[in-house]
Amino acid sequence: MSIVLGDLNRDVERFRLTLADDVVMVETLQSLTGALDERPDEDLVIIGPDVQLDVASDVAERYRLERPSLGVILLRRRIEVQSMAEALRSGIREVVPADDAEALLQACTRSLAVSRQLRHLEARSGDAGHGRVVLVFGAKGGCGKTTLATNLAAGLASLDSGRVCLVDLNLEFGDVAIAMQVEPTRTISDALGMQGGLDRDGVRSMVIPVSDRLDVMLAPTQPADAEFVTAGLIDEVLSLLAEMYDYVVIDSPPAFNDGVLKCFDMADTYVLLTALDMLALKNFKVTLDTLDALGYPRARWRVVLNRYDSHVGLTAEDIEHVIGLPIQVRLPSSKDVPASINKGRPLVQDNPKHPFSREVLALAQTEATMSDRASAADTLPSARRRHRLFSPRV
Numbered sequence: 483m484s485i486v487l488g489d490l491n492r493d494v495e496r497f498r499l500t501l502a503d504d505v506v507m508v509e510t511l512q513s514l515t516g517a518l519d520e521r522p523d524e525d526l527v528i529i530g531p532d533v534q535l536d537v538a539s540d541v542a543e544r545y546r547l548e549r550p551s552l553g554v555i556l557l558r559r560r561i562e563v564q565s566m567a568e569a570l571r572s573g574i575r576e577v578v579p580a581d582d583a584e585a586l587l588q589a590c591t592r593s594l595a596v597s598r599q600l601r602h603l604e605a606r607s608g609d610a611g612h613g614r615v616v617l618v619f620g621a622k623g624g625c626g627k628t629t630l631a632t633n634l635a636a637g638l639a640s641l642d643s644g645r646v647c648l649v650d651l652n653l654e655f656g657d658v659a660i661a662m663q664v665e666p667t668r669t670i671s672d673a674l675g676m677q678g679g680l681d682r683d684g685v686r687s688m689v690i691p692v693s694d695r696l697d698v699m700l701a702p703t704q705p706a707d708a709e710f711v712t713a714g715l716i717d718e719v720l721s722l723l724a725e726m727y728d729y730v731v732i733d734s735p736p737a738f739n740d741g742v743l744k745c746f747d748m749a750d751t752y753v754l755l756t757a758l759d760m761l762a763l764k765n766f767k768v769t770l771d772t773l774d775a776l777g778y779p780r781a782r783w784r785v786v787l788n789r790y791d792s793h794v795g796l797t798a799e800d801i802e803h804v805i806g807l808p809i810q811v812r813l814p815s816s817k818d819v820p821a822s823i824n825k826g827r828p829l830v831q832d833n834p835k836h837p838f839s840r841e842v843l844a845l846a847q848t849e850a851t852m853s854d855r856a857s858a859a860d861t862l863p864s865a866r867r868r869h870r871l872f873s874p875r876v
């Protein structure tokens with residue numbers, strides 16, 4: 483199918499014959515715009531010999547930026563070097579003699595091949611910068627965020643579905659370095675001098691490789707640096723990491739501060755962690771209500787109960803009853819978990835068959851299969867609304 487801008491009475495039959503009926507004829511620029519809007523997959527516009535050159539150039543110029551895959555072919559009764567040069571400068575792909583049906587067909591074939599390639603490139607560049615950002619959050623200290631974030635990152639890396647960066651944004655008391663036994667020779671503090679001009683090389687200079695597919699970006703070794711790692715810097719760092727890695731897993735502090743809210747803004751998945759005790763449950767309920775109030779879509783929530791099998795007088799069902807939502811992941815309690823942290827190797831890595839590891843790997847698998855970003859309906863409210871709404875402290 484192609485769209486022809488030209489004289490309906492004079493040209494329609496000729497084009498139908500040449501292009502085997504596969505033609506929509508339009509006579510005005512307005513109807514051309516309408517026809518293109520209706521057909522987002524259309525990749526070819528043919529401009530008839532009676533349309534003025536500057537009109538044709540305007541069409542090509544406009545769509546060259548708006549819709550680069552669209553090819554414009556111009557028909558002329560006489561082909562003059564100067565008008566041809568002007569046409570090509572505006573982005574018209576080919577200028578063809580008006581009476582040469584064979585030349586027109588060949589030009590159409592060439593233009594459609596170029597369009598196919600451009601669409602392919604567009605699709606690929608659309609994928610870039612869309613690594614999946616997974617935030618691990620729990621408002622209660624010690625509920626297992628670092629344990630889960632380190633194991634989830636190692637689990638994603640073991641799935642062979644891409645490169646992973648684990649970022650420790652528990653800026654004051656980050657302990658990913660210890661949990662993964664990594665010497666903190668580089669940390670996010672190295673970004674402080676680069677704020678506003680951070681680039682991929684800068685980010686590369688801040689991460690530490692842990693395995694083939696897993697890097698970490700550690701929290702500052704000096705807690706005093708934390709206040710300088712602003713939400714703006716976190717935005718810069720995460721945007722670049724999402725371009726460079728297939729998965730970015732964030733470990734976070736047990737607090738709702740500007741940096742954490744920035745992470746919620748940027749993450750595709752919120753792994754929301756709680757444990758089986760009343761204080762953790764109270765904070766969890768406040769967390770979920772706050773996320774609802776701030777408009778963070780429930781489609782991104784993964785409700786995780788850590789140490790679900792601890793016998794402490796509260797059950798998983800009690801939690802579900804209080805929060806009014808099903809628990810999606812139940813992590814068992816095991817002494818092997820602290821033992822693995824003391825060894826500095828995530829349990830998922832050392833013992834993938836362990837009941838704890840199996841649950842984490844299933845969560846990793848879910849993330850890996852959700853290759854698309856959140857759906858169009860899954861949008862966030864404006865920053866203004868969020869700040870107006872944001873009041874509870876947990």
Ligand SMILES: Nc1ncnc2c1ncn2[C@@H]1O[C@H](COP(=O)(O)OP(=O)(O)OP(=O)(O)O)[C@@H](O)[C@H]1O
Pocket residue numbers: 620622623624625626627628629630652734735736788789813814815816817819820821823838
């Ligand atoms: N499923 C589990 N079984 C046994 N021990 C666990 C489990 N999950 C976490 N732990 C232990 O609980 C302690 C706290 O875990 P972790 O450091 O991951 O919590 P956190 O939420 O990151 O804490 P913080 O808020 O201080 O950053 C650790 O000693 C860890 O080994």
Ligand SMILES: [Mg+2]
Pocket residue numbers: 627628629652657733734
């Ligand atoms: Mg922690």
